[in-house]
Amino acid sequence: MVTFRSENSSVATIDSSGVGTAVAEGTTNLHASWEIQYLTLDGGDACVPRHDTTDCSASCEVSAFVPHHLKILSDTVDYPNCQDTIRRNLRYQVVDVNSNPYPGQCLGCLKTKEKFTNMVNNTCAGGNPSPSGCSDTTGGDGRFPDTLTVGVCSGVATCGFSMTQEYQWCPPGGSPVTLGKSQTTVRRNEVIVAGNSTNVPTNLAGKFLYPDGTVKDN
Amino acid sequence: MKTLMLIFLATMGATVTTVFLQQSRPATSLESVAPGFGGIAGYVFAPDGKPLANAEVYAEALDNAPFVGRMPGSSTDEDGKFFISNAKPGSNWVYAFKEEDGYPDPSFSIYRDASTPPPQVVVRKGEVTRGVIVHLGRKCEKLLVSVVDADTHNPIKRATITIYPANNPSIRSSSAPDAKGKFEILVPRSPARLKVLADGYEEASDLNVHALSESVHVQVAAGEANKITILLRRAK
Numbered sequence: 001m002v003t004f005r006s007e008n009s010s011v012a013t014i015d016s017s018g019v020g021t022a023v024a025e026g027t028t029n030l031h032a033s034w035e036i037q038y039l040t041l042d043g044g045d046a047c048v049p050r051h052d053t054t055d056c057s058a059s060c061e062v063s064a065f066v067p068h069h070l071k072i073l074s075d076t077v078d079y080p081n082c083q084d085t086i087r088r089n090l091r092y093q094v095v096d097v098n099s100n101p102y103p104g105q106c107l108g109c110l111k112t113k114e115k116f117t118n119m120v121n122n123t124c125a126g127g128n129p130s131p132s133g134c135s136d137t138t139g140g141d142g143r144f145p146d147t148l149t150v151g152v153c154s155g156v157a158t159c160g161f162s163m164t165q166e167y168q169w170c171p172p173g174g175s176p177v178t179l180g181k182s183q184t185t186v187r188r189n190e191v192i193v194a195g196n197s198t199n200v201p202t203n204l205a206g207k208f209l210y211p212d213g214t215v216k217d218n
Numbered sequence: 219m220k221t222l223m224l225i226f227l228a229t230m231g232a233t234v235t236t237v238f239l240q241q242s243r244p245a246t247s248l249e250s251v252a253p254g255f256g257g258i259a260g261y262v263f264a265p266d267g268k269p270l271a272n273a274e275v276y277a278e279a280l281d282n283a284p285f286v287g288r289m290p291g292s293s294t295d296e297d298g299k300f301f302i303s304n305a306k307p308g309s310n311w312v313y314a315f316k317e318e319d320g321y322p323d324p325s326f327s328i329y330r331d332a333s334t335p336p337p338q339v340v341v342r343k344g345e346v347t348r349g350v351i352v353h354l355g356r357k358c359e360k361l362l363v364s365v366v367d368a369d370t371h372n373p374i375k376r377a378t379i380t381i382y383p384a385n386n387p388s389i390r391s392s393s394a395p396d397a398k399g400k401f402e403i404l405v406p407r408s409p410a411r412l413k414v415l416a417d418g419y420e421e422a423s424d425l426n427v428h429a430l431s432e433s434v435h436v437q438v439a440a441g442e443a444n445k446i447t448i449l450l451r452r453a454k
Contacts, residue, residue, distance in 0.1 A: 071394075072394070073393065073394055074391060074392060074393040074394070075391070075392045075393075076326060076390070076391040076392070077388070077389065077390050077391075078325075078326055078327050078389050078391075079327070079388070079389060080325055080326070080327055089326075101397070112288075114286070114287045114288070116286070122284055124284065125282065126281075126282055126283035126284050127283065127284070128284065129283075129284045129285055129286040129287070131286075131287060132287045132288050132290075132304075133252070133304075135288065135304065136292075144288055145276075145288060145289065146286070146287060146288060147285055147286070147287065147288070147289055148285070148286050149284065149285050149286075150284045151281070151282055151283050151284045151285050152282050152283075152284075153282075160284075161284065163286075165286065184286070186284065186286065201415075202415070203378060203380065203390075203392040205378045205392040205393050205394045206376055206377075206378050206394030206395070217376055217417075
């Protein structure tokens with residue numbers, strides 16, 4: 001039987017099957033220990049346990065990354081499918097409390113999901129959008145895109161919907177944690193995210209979006 | 219029941235007609251399709267015909283419905299193979315890109331390549347559409363750009379660069395520098411311009427992307443660095 005323990009469970013924990021979970025920023029050691037039981041042949045075909053055993057152990061240093069908020073890497077405005085219907089694409093990256101990007105390079109290690117509240121119904125055709133469930137960030141480094149469009153090529157120019165949009169981290173075995181929140185309005189001719197409209201020359205690239213809905217330079 | 223679909227995609231003006239054989243079958247025990255959705259399985263190929271690893275792939279539904287969030291997608295493995303588990307039932311375009319290797323997202327109008335249209339795929343709920351092949355368009359040249367203070371020559375960390383078609387500035391893509399303060403701009407085939415913004419600095423706009431690219435070629439031919447430095451003056 002293998003026994004696992006963490007030197008500092010306020011930084012990272014490890015369960016009985018050896019799955020480690022980050023708790024807070026920091027570095028600690030995770031240990032595994034086990035016992036080897038020897039068997040010998042008894043002269044016939046049977047194995048019998050010897051009386052001696054060997055204790056073994058191994059450990060590794062781990063640095064815990066705890067997702068905290070989002071960096072906006074790029075902000076793209078396009079009219080890809082019809083001349084008058086805008087599509088905005090924001091590319092986010094998950095960062096920690098000090099705005100350091102997620103260092104991992106392992107696919108499937110960091111999942112995020114969406115949450116929509118305060119929905120004001122879509123006045124274009126097609127109904128309201130649905131939030132996605134927990135899914136992997138792409139590229140293994142915590143990046144993910146967010147596409148916003150009413151998706152139709154007809155209707156009045158200002159038709160659309162608005163809502164409070166949250167992006168959440170899906171920790172293994174835990175409840176979703178909000179990383180960024182925005183009051184979002186999507187119309188055929190304009191997309192507003194966290195107060196920034198596609199109808200003004202400024203953009204959100206390089207900004208940071210926080211769980212309370214604020215947008216900051218760092 | 220096994221369903222076979224032949225989708226013929228003919229490109230306007232192209233001399234070659236691309237034929238995709240796609241098969242839609244129930245998901246196997248090894249394929250996890252999200253409830254209410256369908257799967258898409260296939261490969262991404264670079265222009266040299268080799269499968270491309272670590273490309274990002276996503277499906278865009280052609281359903282005239284609003285969309286907010288992450289397009290259903292995944293990445294290719296070392297064999298160029300991908301599996302999307304949560305595609306919306308109905309017709310979908312499948313796009314692939316790998317910007318670090320010079321392959322931009324072709325759904326962005328400025329990088330659209332008519333010679334390699336995205337495959338159109340029919341997705342059925344609970345089934346997996348297999349055999350989807352995504353051919354990437356021609357590789358784009360990459361411009362390495364630094365933005366610095368005109369007086370001190372120190373990097374301006376909070377600058378953004380926007381690329382837009384020369385004839386339509388309402389289409390645009392703005393990006394922040396990487397962790398080292400550098401920008402990587404993929405040069406589209408069509409005429410394009412750059413605009414550089416930074417708080418406290420005068421804007422630099424209407425920079426001709428292809429002229430910048432040519433100047434880099436001259437620099438490299440002269441044995442200089444393969445990068446562009448843009449100087450911004452402090453606002454008065």
